[in-house]
Amino acid sequence: MNFIDTFLNKITMYRLVLYYLLVLLGAAAFFGFFGILPASPADLAFSTLVIFGVCWATNAVFVKGFGAIPNVESVYITAGILALIISPVAPTDYAGVGFLIFASAWAMASKYIFAIGKKHIFNPAAFGVALSALLINQSATWWVAGNLALLPFVLVGGLLIVRKIRRADLVLAFSVVALLTIAVTAGGDPTTAVTRTLLHSSFFFLGLVMLTEPLTMPPSRLLRLLYGAIVGFLFAPNVHFGSFYLSPELALLIGNLYVYLVSPKGRYMLTLAAKNKLADGTYEFVFAPDRPFTFRPGQYLEWTLGHRFSDNRGNRRFFTIASAPTEADGMVRLGAKFYEPKSSFKRALDAMKLNDAISVSHLAGDFVLPKDKKKKLVFIAGGIGVTPFRSQVQHLMNTNDKRSVTLFYSNKTASEIAYKDIFDRAKQALGMKTVYALTNEKTAVPGTYAGMIDSALIAREVPDYKECLFYISGPHGMVEAFKKTLSGMGVSRFRIKTDYFPGFA
Known part of the structure; x- marks a missing residue:
């Protein structure tokens, strides 16, 4: 996994998703050329160009009208998703072309029209195809997700995205609830229903790609699990309200409404x-x-x-x-x-x-102070990874919250230490202990430790470390290394919190 993580940390989440969608479109064109997929490469290319063009033009109009900061990646990602869930059409299929234009235009418009505090509420692609079904009676087929030839591409790329953004808990909640609901509501043969869902439905593409959009995701782990469970339950094809059955995009949009209600509002x-x-x-x-x-x-x-x-x-x-x-x-x-x-x-x-x-x-983010003020805390920071601890320590001083805190802060040289004034004041105000570890300083620096932070140093400075809650923030490699170090020292994984956010690179 180290090789995969090294690759993923060199690319942003948005660029990874964009490349993934382009690979899917390329694979679809390849299979279409050999007749494995029903759509011809020419129709796929035409439809994709129309969608990308309409999305770009619509976004440009709204950016100018709203004075917003343009984000071309977001435009292309929405366009790529639409091209993969709306069946390709020929230039002579005027109704089909109209569907492409309508869905694409409204997908981009929804980011500005249905936004509160300059933050959009709905997944744009899902909104575009849902509105099309409602107003012009044209529906998405989710063709990318129902074809066995493309399934390996959908899975591998989707799992890379989930690995990148560390949201396996969200996808797992969605998957478990969706498959259980499908099995329970299937009637006579739940095995066949689940198998058909896994091989011939939008299950993986929706769960791995669209559900994990950061801007329509809740801010904390518990809320994410509930979000995944809600969308998973509504995704089951036999779930209905009277005679009204939900499509995958409607299940996602209802989940988006839940996220809006429980999340901080606005941009x-x-x-x-x-x-x-x-x-x-x-x-x-x-x-x-x-x-x-x-x-x-x-x-x-x-x-x-x-x-x-x-x-x-x-x-x-x-x-x-x-x-x-x-x-x-x-x-x-x-x-x-x-x-x-x-x-x-x-x-x-x-x-x-x-x-x-x-x-x-x-x-x-869940990298926050525990509610229990009696818990002993150990912060481990590398380089600029110290920023969340600056926030937390300053907050503790502002509120006169005298918790037991030890900070291990690693840099190459003393000249790279940031926020030293804050941490030195915290020693006087809170009794906080800070160990400045320097790994590449040629001469001894008073008040610092020469060398790397290791198990021996942690045990020396914090003898009761097994009773502590550890927070680790820094480069990905450093965080993973300290997780292994602490595990080797007998620290429970439930006592280790790491600072992570989507789009790490």
Whole structure:
């Protein structure tokens, strides 16, 4: 799995999904050429071009009209999904072409018209085909998901997406509830019903690709499980309300409504108020939000920064909020480490001037302080992975919450240590212990530990470590290594929390 994770961490979630959809379209064209799929490559190419063109044009109109930050990746992902769930048509099929145009236009329009606080509520592709069925009596066939030739491609790519965003719990909840409901409501032969669902339905494509869209996903694990269960139950074809039966897209849209009800509302515009150097290569960006919003220390946001000539990692990133919700100035802080060569996003972020704006949404994350204040906490941070701990420690000081906290903070050199002033103040205010571990410092630095954080150091500084709750934040490789280290020390996996968010790269 290390090889797979190394590959996945080099690509953003959105770019991975886009490549996956393009591979599916390419595979479908290949099989169509040899007659394995009913649609000809020419019809598939024509339909795909129409969908992509209409999605792009519609989005461009709404971006200009609403003054929104454009996100081309999102447009192409929606278009790719539509091309895979609406049957390809020939140019002479005027009704079919009209369906493509109608569904594509409304899919993109829904992101702006049916949005509250600048955040869309519904999965765009699902909305487009559901509205088409309602108004023009044209329905999606989900042809990509019901063909055995494409099933391996759907599965492998879909599982890579789920691995990338670490949402196996959501997919598992959906799968278990859907298959159990199908088996129970099947009547005489549940085995056949389940087999038919797995091999000849939209089950995998819906569950692995569309259900896992981050912007229509709840912010915490428990709410995600409920979301998966709701959509899974409604997905079962024999579930109905009177004479009304649900389609896969309607099941997903109802789930989207649930997510809206239980999730933070809206998208926020942040204006740059200050930029401060924290350490070598590390800067803090201080933003003023357009309106107040609440969050828990340790949660993250999706940050969208429009810029020209974006590279293959796009114009969106997930970053932990470095500020505490209890800070008096109400500012939102972002800590960022800049490596060479910089991505186009990091270049644009670094080039921001005072009063420039960035858009944020999708507040989420379970990497938060436990409600039980008696639990002993151990924080392990690597590099800029220290940002959630800055938020949590500042919050503890602001609320005079004197918990038992030990922070292990690893950097190569002393000049790379960020937020040292915060952690040093916490020693005086809270009695918090901080161990600064330096792995590549040529001379001894007072008040630091020379070497890597290992089991011996943890056991020395925290003798009762088996009673502690561990929080690990940093590069993916570091997080995985410490999980193994702690497991080898006898720490239960239920006492280990890791900081993870979609689109890690």
